[in-house]
Amino acid sequence: MTTPTTAHLLVVDDDMEIRQLLSDYLQQNGYRVSIAADGTAMQQMLKTANINLIILDIMLPGKDGLDLCRELRATSDIPIIMLTARGDDMDRILGLEMGADDYLPKPFNPRELLARIKGVLRRSGTLPHGHNHEINGNYRFNGWILDTSRRHLLSPTGTAVSLSSAEYRLLLAFVSHANRILSRDQLLDLARDRSSFAFDRSIDMLVSRLRHRLQDDTEQPEMIKTVRGEGYLFLPSVETVT
Amino acid sequence: MTTPTTAHLLVVDDDMEIRQLLSDYLQQNGYRVSIAADGTAMQQMLKTANINLIILDIMLPGKDGLDLCRELRATSDIPIIMLTARGDDMDRILGLEMGADDYLPKPFNPRELLARIKGVLRRSGTLPHGHNHEINGNYRFNGWILDTSRRHLLSPTGTAVSLSSAEYRLLLAFVSHANRILSRDQLLDLARDRSSFAFDRSIDMLVSRLRHRLQDDTEQPEMIKTVRGEGYLFLPSVETVT
DNA sequence: CTTTTTTATAACACTCTGTAACAACAGCTG
């Protein structure tokens, strides 16, 4: 590898040998690498280090990788590459759309892992980690502009649309997690006031109000699509503007 | 279920009633089933029969299920599904660490047990399974376009056709496994909501609804053809578009 | 040709979602 990189990876696998092997290999290729044996160790690591990408084995003792992946997605946009056993039920896993950014069946060629890591980091724009509400600037989608400094929405025709504070937080959650199915619980985590413990159906109401602001049709949505039994999906491709 | 299988299961449970109930139910669903009341009977059975999968109650007189599981793992790779009391996460964790392949809390829906059995057998490489979904991109067939990022369908004339979630998942299963006969069970695995354990006949209904969306004639199908006794076949050649 | 098996679909039951209406509450104004 010619280009130096400073990305910090976290390898989560219960097999010590694999953990060490991957860690060594990735370090040789210029990455900073931390390791964790299970979900709790992973959460611990995420608190103390600024992780750019997680490599997550789907088979883990206790909570499995799918659960962890879903939980992570509730609060974070850190890219995830899932490792699965070959011959495993990949169809099912992919169908679940847990929000992993890529999948790699074991056993794999280490160079392929490297390629995927590069690809995922490139696609994610190597965003800084953390909760969602940190970007200072504007988001643009379908001609609309969400102004995060003024907490303000501009329609494609340029007129200002006022948003209540809950509507703003919800829209921010959507634009910063676009093209991914978000469950009601995840949306509550992302959009609600810390102090409130709302019934998760209250998100429906908020979505309805936000759709109305965006003049989005429920039946043929251009922006917020309902995925029955799973949650909501923000369709437009979102551009961050500074 | 209709697909024949020759897997040989061993049910280990000290409760005679449960043993008999499970045995009957699993046999009705095409499995060969043997039973054992405790660890010694289990070991005896393993010597005399070629068992493909063990369903093991964690609560047993004498040596309990965890011990048996660990002993088995010392000498054998036979897949194990553990049955335990609901809500006991400790058991689940211990079971998985001891090498169980899956875990099912009692009381359970018998169909869920069937689903787990199928899943474990497939993962263990005993049964074949299909290829992978593409994660991103669109599919084109007969002029139709399935847009996976927006989860909707465009007709040859360019009009948007809305699909329900289940219809979308079924169509995705078809286009990503085109020109292959897919059994009802396979389609259920690929298309069902992960929390539901439906009868395989419910696929018929879904196919019927999807055909209607695609304006496909049942008698002279251009897309979804029925293969009597085997399942369904997606006829068009599918092109993946990015 | 009759019987049996399998499939297509209508009808139904049940679940999930959209939203109107209302209640509770906060902030503002006079």
Add this chain to the structure above:
DNA sequence: CAGCTGTTGTTACAGAGTGTTATAAAAAAG
């Protein structure tokens, strides 16, 4: 402080989505 305004969660109910049952039609078997 009363009264107004806007926000936000809850309740209620209509309507859409989905699995099951029932039944007729089609295909295979006898």
